[in-house]
Amino acid sequence: MSTLTALRDVTFERNLSLRKLKGKIFEIIAFFAILLGIAMLLTLLIDVFLDGLPWLSTKLFTEFPSRFPDRAGLRSALQGSLWLMVLTAALAIPIGVGAGIYLEEFAPQNRITRFIEINVANLAGVPSIIYGLLGLGLFVRQLGLGRTLIAGAMTMALLVLPIIIVTTREAIRAVPQSIRQAALALGATDWEVSRDHVLVYSAPAILTGIILAMSRAIGETAPLITIGALTYIAFDPKGPFDIFTVLPIQIFNWISLPQSDFHGLAAAGIIILLAVLLSMNALAIWLRNRLLIRW
């Protein structure tokens, strides 16, 4: 009897160390995976900074693009990006948030609603160039808007709409049912519950989603190239119906030139673009940590 117990114990011990070893192996693999990701990012950043730092100057902000590298800047591209972001936000936020609220709070639970929901989710996965083709066909040509900021903003708005709708819905769904019930039990109407509770408590998460959607719009290049924003712009855009260029396109432009000085300029442009994107994402994270309600 005693030998049996002992034997069983030995088997147990061996099993346990083997099980622990498996865990350890997995941990090491996972560690190398993250190491690889970070190493790639660092290499990229270091390379960009080495190339771009000498070209990083205030001239980038004040000068228009030029065929002379030491006189070239990002002035029109920065303004174009800013205009594009403001117009895209003005179009996409009310429609996207409105659609999200409707789907989550008011839409009847039927087949049509489910069909729309699935397709909104699918739209978020459509390659951006497709949106560019749609924008080119519909806004630039059909509506005759030309290669203007407004056509670009409408295209970008379509691109980010699914993201805003999906994040709005998730934010609304995160408000617990118990809160809705508490409000309804006080004799509130559905709209009063949405207005004073659900939308108020989900606002920080919706805002976070909007910022992330906007940072996507700023970094996006392909749809704008498709609608024809790949042009030399040496003036300040004055309104939504002006032609324009944006940061990533100007960077792309410079990289495609043969002179190595322009590659330095492009790297400097990348640094600026990264700074904008990272600060937007940081703002989103800060908002999320500060304003989000922990239930």
Next chain:
Amino acid sequence: MDNNHVVLETKNLNVFYGNFLAIKDVNFQVFRNQITAIIGPSGCGKSTLLRSFNRMNELVPSARSEGKILFNGEDIYDPAIDPVEVRRKIGMVFQKPNPFPKSIYENIAWGLKINGFRGSKSEMDDLVEQALRGAALWDEVKDKLDQSGLSLSGGQQQRLCIARAIAIKPEVILMDEPASALDPIATLKIEDLMRELKENYTIVIVTHNMQEAARVSDYTAMMMLTGEGERSGTVIEFDRTSVIFTRPKDKRTEDYITGRFG
């Protein structure tokens, strides 16, 4: 039973979830300024019955009901009656404290605002104080009315929810196991509070805790599944709490109360 004024009365009430008959043929009364406890084993439809009284059951998309619930003689399921009006008159306190993530003051003031309060700030201040005093919470929170309702302890949160419910002066307060998420001391406070509240309100409480039902309630409705292998619940016995707990007429009630069953 006696001449007390009947506030709520169910008549042959059936409640379905889809095709599933959750409660069947329920008939009983709730008397004014009394505490009525609904007791019974899990899954016999106590909460379903309670939520029928303020039409909260309708929030479950598949729920539907047959029969009548009379509130002061008027059928609250009459198609002409808006559930919003019913809930204004019949308040509810939930199992888990669910204060709004707003200030303590706003937790109380919101119900008044949506229900048409049009007074001055000082009148509102008075009503908020009254409600918090009514829920025995005023002394604990009077210096921090602008803090979040979520910053309070569980027991305080539940009393805040009671204050929120009584602020709009309903006639009836429904309580769905209001103390089940609280420690014994907080539970006692809630029970004391219920005894005070019945001076002005009619209370219906669902509870798993038979000692609690015996301690606080005047009347008790015993719910049970209708039979072996059945999934529908019904009220098998309704009487004064003292009768239910000392000489119940139904054998099943006796078994449940003495712990032989459930």
